[in-house]
Amino acid sequence: MxxxxxxxxxxxxxxxxxxxxxxxxxxxxxxxxxxxxxxxxxxxxxxxxxxxxxxxxxxxxxxxxxxxxxxxxxxxxxxxxxxxxxxxxxxxxxxxxxxDQQRVTFARMGITDPVNLDDYQAHGGLRGLRRALELGSEATVEEVLASGLRGRGGAGFPAGIKWRTVMQAQADQKYIACNADEGDSGTFADRMLMEGDPFTLIEGMTIAGVTTGATIGYVYSRSEYPDANNTMREALAVAYEHGLLGADVLGSGKAFDLRLRVGAGAYICGEETAMLDSLEGLRGMVRAKPPIPALEGLFGKPTLVNNVMTLGTVPAILADGAAAYQAFGTERSRGTQVFQIAGNVDRGGIVETGFGVTLAELVETYGGGTWSGLPVRAVQVGGPLGAYFPADKLDVSLDYESMIAAGGMVGHGGIVIFDETVDMSLQARFAMEFCSKESCGKCTPCRIGSIRGVETIDKIREGVDRANNLVLLNDLCELMTDGSLCAMGGLTPMPVQSALRHFPEDFQR
Amino acid sequence: MTSRHATWSVEAGQQVLDSLPSDERLILPALQAIQHEFGYVPREAVAIVASFVNVSVADTHGVLTFYHELRTTPPAPVTVSLCMAEACQAVGVRSVAEDVAKAIAPLGQRSSDGSVDVVEVFCLGNCALGPTALVNERLIGKVSAESLVRAVASAREGVNA
Incomplete structure (x- = not known):
């Protein structure tokens, strides 16, 4: 056979x-x-x-x-x-x-049968959870802290600090909320993990639950991912059947229940507080912070909110120790990032490697340039709220600090390549348009600013009072950056201003 | 025309709600359950959901109108959800959308024969193999207007089978 x-x-x-x-x-x-x-x-x-x-x-x-x-x-x-x-x-x-990749989070990806728990264990699965149960809460949190793992959803907040806050919070109920609302264009790592190795996410969330004392977890996924949701449901059923989830996790006496919730087409629900409102069944409106979700999150209870990639990395950290994970990456960006190469690319897909790889390596060495065969003109890093880099500035190192210094962000690790046919004023317009469509509407800079942004870019594109409208657009961008409640309005100027800075000729046609 | 959804009635709606697990007796999951069963959220259902969850009709209406995917009118037998986000823009989805407008219907509209809704979505997570669309729940990569017309035809066979 x-x-x-x-x-x-x-x-x-x-x-x-x-x-x-x-x-x-x-x-x-x-x-x-x-x-x-x-x-x-x-x-x-x-x-x-x-x-x-x-x-x-x-x-x-x-x-x-x-x-x-x-x-x-x-x-x-x-x-x-x-x-x-x-x-x-x-x-x-x-x-x-x-x-040549350094696969940690995606170590089993494509190798195993995703919903076969025996296969999962044969390839190292559940070692992390077993070790966490042996170590106990304090030592497990120390391990996550020592690994240097930072939030892979985009914000890059140290995961261990969040875990410790939730662990130390006193409450009759705590929650784990996994942010699987992967709405950034150019990103698909969360989807692939849920479809290709769902037990890793389940294990990571279970470790988070038994460690912080949260007995209920939710995966908040997207309706745009029907296959991922079906695979997650299948994997959850298998996990319950084998005692990985439920009243007595692997015979430890600790309880952890895990459920899947699916959104209904709202990009803003990827923002952690909007996601919590949506999990409560409400409009996905952004909440002001403080209080932080780690203390007052879902239904007002302490809630650990982490992205799929963050939680999916925890089993490997626990299984092989913080030092092994620390060994990857650069100074303050430790570990690996699951980059996703997308858009107009010859060899697109997942490249998991230590932080510090350059954008050029991903675009040229891995991506092999464009699919159309035309020269690369622009690369957007970090989703719809990320900066556009011109072809001559791809030597930037992909780590949290270098990207910020270069006027961008790693975000969720999405890399979208455009060839020379791209019209960057149109891409800037889209950034504002997307914000106007997806804003929750709670704060004015985002809700109204994005609409004014579209109108102003239209005027610039049509050549109406161009010089003054460019000044106005930059002013608007600054106001949105400084005055918005969350990253939606606050970062929408990033693609717009990077397009203005690196591709001014596209606004002068 | 056979539908992929059940026909709405107050009793059937109540039954859907009653079968919700206890932690999903919230506005959004309740509205989603109704839409999953009937294809849309009928006007009549709003007050029923509100009373089931024990919130106001206004709050329920607020949730219903917040989420792009929730709808208040019956869908066509086939829905084409075309991704219009950056990664698909980079491989020409704007011109595919123009072709789709001619071959099927413009974004946000229904085909003239009433059989297909074309909607705009942002990201289906297939960003290395775009342009991408969902035809009902089937994901299709590297789409063109022609391949979508074929996919719609096979989806219609599925619906009518």
Whole structure:
């Protein structure tokens, strides 16, 4: 019996992985050969999807970009024993694109069957939770602190400090709220982890729960991710069945319940306090801080709010120790970041590596430049609220401090590449338009400022009193930055002003 | 036309709400459950949800109108949700949207035969294989107007089957 892997990741399915899986089973039956088909997560080499892998004595051999009409050819080429074919990538673990990465959070990604708990444990799963249960709360929090892990959602707040605050808070009920409202364009790491290795998130949240004394956790996901939500539901059921969740987590006597909630199409619900309101079933309105959610969060109770990537990294930190994680990264940006290379890119996908990799390495070395073949003109880093970098300024180091110094931010690690056909005044306009559509409406700079921003950019684009309107636009940007309640209005000026700074010619056409 | 949703009645609506687990007896989950079952939130349902959750009709209306995805009118049998965010813009979704406007319907509108709603969404998490769309719940990468027309046809077969 030969084992064949075809990803169940929705990106792979979006270009035909399901059809390939069916074709392989059909062809195998026709030829009377025994094939065990496993639907794995994606390796993150989205440029190679649908990626078919076959287990051979030499290792797992990959075949890239397979469509259902190529399947018969693959059988003819003897792919079940690793036979040569034009699409062959050789042993997948040896592919430089993958091998040169430093995978921690995504260590199991694409290797295992996402909803098979035995497979998960065979690849190191649950070691972190078992160690946390042995260590106890104080020592576990110390471990998270010592790892240097910072919030991967974008804000970069030290995770251990948040954990300690929630642990020390006194209340009859505490919550863990996982922010899986991954609305930033160019980001898909949360989705891929939920689809490709959901037990890692479940384990991370369970560690957070037993450590801080929170007995209820919520994953707040997006309605735009139907496949991820289905996989999470499946994984949650398996976790309950095996006693990983429930009244007695792995026989520890500690309780942790975990539930999935799905949003309804509102970008602002990725802001932590708006997310809490949405979890309470209300409009996703941003709350003023203080009080901080760690003390007064969901239903007014102490709540640990962390992103999927933050919580998904915790099991590895506990399993292998803070020192191992500390070893990656630069000065104050420790560990790895799961970068997502997207947009107009030849080789898009997931690159997990230590902080300090340069933008140029991601765009050129990993990304291979644009998909269109035209020169790169602009790269937006960190989602719709992130800065645009011009092609001659890609040598910036991707870590929290360097990015801030360069007028940008790491955000959730999304890298969106544009070729030379991009009109940067139109992108600046979109940033304001997006803010006007997605603002919760609570504060004026964001709600009204974004609409005025669109109008002013329209005037500039049309050549109406251009010099004065450029001054006005910068003034408006400063006001939004300083006067908005949260990052939505506060950071919308970042793409706008970076476009103005680096691409002034696009506002003078 | 067969629908992928149940037909609204007060009794059926009440039944949907009664089957909600205790921690989902909140405004948003209740409205989502109604929409999941009937395809939209009928006007009549607002007061029923309000009384079920024990909040005002105004608060319920407030939640209903806040979230882009909640709707107060029945959807077409097929919904095409086209991602209009940056990563898809970088691979030409603006021109795909123009083609879709001709081939199916403009963003935010329904096709002339009433069979397809085309809506704008921001990010479907398929940013390395864009432009991307959801056709009902099926994610499709590297879309063009032509591939969407084909996907709509196969989704309609699914709905009518």
């Amino acid at each position: 030969t084992r064949v892997y075809v990803p169940r990741d929705s990106a792979a399915r979006s270009i035909g992985a399901d059809e390939v899986a069916v074709a392989i089973l059909t062809e195998a039956a026709l030829r009377g050969v025994d094939v065990e088909l496993v639907r794995n997560g994606s390796r993150g080499m989205l440029w190679a999807e649908p990626l078919v892998e076959v287990v051979t004595d030499a290792g797992r051999i990959g075949y890239a970009g397979i469509t259902s009409d190529k399947v018969a050819e693959l059988f003819d080429a003897g792919f079940l024993t690793g036979g040569e074919h034009a699409s062959s990538l050789g042993v997948v673990d040896d592919i430089a694109w993958l091998k």
